[in-house]
Amino acid sequence: MSADSSTDSSISTWHPVARSAGLRPGANIAAGFAQGQEIALWRSADGTVQAWENRCPHRSVRLTLGRVVENRLACAYHGWQYAAGSGQCMRIPAHPDMTPPAVCAKTFSAIEAAGMLWVNLADAAPPSAPALDDAVPPGWTFCRTLSVRADAAGVRDALASRGFAPDASSPALRGALGQVDTAALVLDAQPRLAFIHLWTAAALGSEAMKALHIAARVLRGEIEASQPSA
Numbered sequence: 619m620s621a622d623s624s625t626d627s628s629i630s631t632w633h634p635v636a637r638s639a640g641l642r643p644g645a646n647i648a649a650g651f652a653q654g655q656e657i658a659l660w661r662s663a664d665g666t667v668q669a670w671e672n673r674c675p676h677r678s679v680r681l682t683l684g685r686v687v688e689n690r691l692a693c694a695y696h697g698w699q700y701a702a703g704s705g706q707c708m709r710i711p712a713h714p715d716m717t718p719p720a721v722c723a724k725t726f727s728a729i730e731a732a733g734m735l736w737v738n739l740a741d742a743a744p745p746s747a748p749a750l751d752d753a754v755p756p757g758w759t760f761c762r763t764l765s766v767r768a769d770a771a772g773v774r775d776a777l778a779s780r781g782f783a784p785d786a787s788s789p790a791l792r793g794a795l796g797q798v799d800t801a802a803l804v805l806d807a808q809p810r811l812a813f814i815h816l817w818t819a820a821a822l823g824s825e826a827m828k829a830l831h832i833a834a835r836v837l838r839g840e841i842e843a844s845q846p847s848a
């Protein structure tokens with residue numbers, strides 16, 4: 619399923635924060651970033667991905683330090699437990715008979731598509747998620763995530779100058795690295811920090827994969843060297 623032009627603007631509000639396979643159910647709470655927002659990523663009991671501000675609403679401790687208890691995320695400090703989906707505080711272990719206060723962890727909309735976790739930072743949940751299943755060509759495989767000390771816009775410009783072109787139906791840029799067909803998903807993580815998720819055709823041999831890795835490292839070096847000093 620491809621996104622049509624009417625969804626292009628909404629696609630740009632979904633950020634490819636992490637690889638879907640990297641987030642296991644249960645104990646795994648991962649940190650992600652998008653546009654400077656630090657995010658706690660975890661899965662509820664049914665496997666649904668949760669993307670929350672990485673800050674406990676009680677005393678601001680990072681939720682990534684906590685743990686998953688059944689269908690709730692428990693903060694590491696005082697153990698307040700917040701429900702999957704709503705983020706509503708459900709239990710305060712020190713006061714088990716008390717009705718929890720009406721506080722919520724800040725939640726963001728999140729979806730899984732094309733092997734990635736996509737997060738939308740808008741306060742109001744979008745009415746529907748865009749079609750992102752074809753963000754990466756079907757059957758392609760994940761190669762690596764490249765961190766680059768540069769703004770995302772600069773990374774996109776650098777990719778464009780090397781022949782990477784946008785795909786009208788997806789947020790990916792398509793081009794070649796090390797003469798290997800590559801799809802690049804650029805994440806605006808923080809000011810002066812971007813991530814490039816690189817995907818490529820599944821049947822690559824080891825030499826082609828090695829060439830792609832080398833080209834990716836060269837690309838990063840060239841982009842970072844071109845950045846104005848802070």
Ligand code: FES
Nearest residue numbers: 674676677693696
């Ligand atoms: S800081 Fe999280 S429960 Fe107190």
